[in-house]
Amino acid sequence: MIRVVLVDDQAVVRAGFRVLLGDAEDLEIVGEAASGPEAVAVVRSTRPDVVCMDVRMPGGDGLTATRQIVAERVGVLPAVLVVTTFDLDEYVFGALEAGADGFILKDCDPAELADAIRRLARGDGMLDQSVTRRVIAEFARRRPAPAPDGQTELLTARETDIVRLLAQGMSNAEIAEALFVEPSTVKSHLGRAMTKLGTRDRLQTVVWAYRTGLAAPD
Known part of the structure; x- marks a missing residue:
C-alpha cells in the first residue's frame, strides 16, 4: 500500500x-x-x-x-x-x-x-x-542560469544527451527509443549522471539542466 x-x-x-x-x-x-x-x-x-x-x-x-x-x-x-x-x-x-x-x-x-x-x-x-x-x-x-560551476564537464556525451531528453519530459523508455538503446542502459547512465551532479531525483536533475543552460525552455 x-x-x-x-x-x-x-x-x-x-x-x-x-x-x-x-x-x-x-x-x-x-x-x-x-x-x-x-x-x-x-x-x-x-x-x-x-x-x-x-x-x-x-x-x-x-x-x-x-x-x-x-x-x-x-x-x-x-x-x-x-x-x-x-x-x-x-x-x-x-x-x-x-x-x-x-x-x-x-x-x-x-x-x-x-x-x-x-x-x-x-x-x-x-x-x-x-x-x-x-x-x-x-x-x-525567472531565475537566470548561474555561471557554469564545472559540473557540466563531469558528464559524458551520452549522459548529457540523456539529461537533455529527460528535460524535455521523456520517460526512460522514450529516451531509449530516441537513442536506440535499452531502457536499462538509460537508467544506468542517468543514475551515474545524478550521482555526479549531486541531484537526488529526476525532477531536480531537470531543474539543474535548466538552471545551467544545458536545457532551454521551449
Missing part, C-alpha cells in the same frame, strides 16, 4: 481528494492536515510515502512545510506532490526550490492524481506532466 497524507486548508478539498482516491486499492490515506506546521507533525507521526501539498494556507504555507519535510526525510520518501491552481507565483517556485517532487492541478482527473502519487512513490517524479514542465520552464526564465 502507498501511504498518503493530504494537506489543504479547505476541508472540502481534502474530502474531495479522499473520495477521488477511495477506489484505488493500492492507496491509503493515513493523515490530513490544514496547515504547514500541522502537515510536518502529521508526516512525522504517520511516515507516509507521498504528501499531497497545497502551497497557500493561512495557517502556515506549504513552502516552509515542504522544505522541512524534505530536510527530515530518509532517502527519497516521503515525496511531495504540490497540488496547485497553477498561478505560477513565488509560492510554486519556492516549493520547487524547497525540494518538491512534482506538481499537479487541483482540477485534474482522478486517474491522473492517483497515477501521480504512484509515480512519486516509485521515485519517478512527474516529468511527463505538462504542468511540471511549464513550471520548470517559467522557473528557468
Whole structure:
C-alpha cells in the first residue's frame, strides 16, 4: 500500500481528494492536515510515502512545510506532490526550490492524481506532466542560469544527451527509443549522471539542466 497524507486548508478539498482516491486499492490515506506546521507533525507521526501539498494556507504555507519535510526525510520518501491552481507565483517556485517532487492541478482527473502519487512513490517524479514542465520552464526564465560551476564537464556525451531528453519530459523508455538503446542502459547512465551532479531525483536533475543552460525552455 502507498501511504498518503493530504494537506489543504479547505476541508472540502481534502474530502474531495479522499473520495477521488477511495477506489484505488493500492492507496491509503493515513493523515490530513490544514496547515504547514500541522502537515510536518502529521508526516512525522504517520511516515507516509507521498504528501499531497497545497502551497497557500493561512495557517502556515506549504513552502516552509515542504522544505522541512524534505530536510527530515530518509532517502527519497516521503515525496511531495504540490497540488496547485497553477498561478505560477513565488509560492510554486519556492516549493520547487524547497525540494518538491512534482506538481499537479487541483482540477485534474482522478486517474491522473492517483497515477501521480504512484509515480512519486516509485521515485519517478512527474516529468511527463505538462504542468511540471511549464513550471520548470517559467522557473528557468525567472531565475537566470548561474555561471557554469564545472559540473557540466563531469558528464559524458551520452549522459548529457540523456539529461537533455529527460528535460524535455521523456520517460526512460522514450529516451531509449530516441537513442536506440535499452531502457536499462538509460537508467544506468542517468543514475551515474545524478550521482555526479549531486541531484537526488529526476525532477531536480531537470531543474539543474535548466538552471545551467544545458536545457532551454521551449
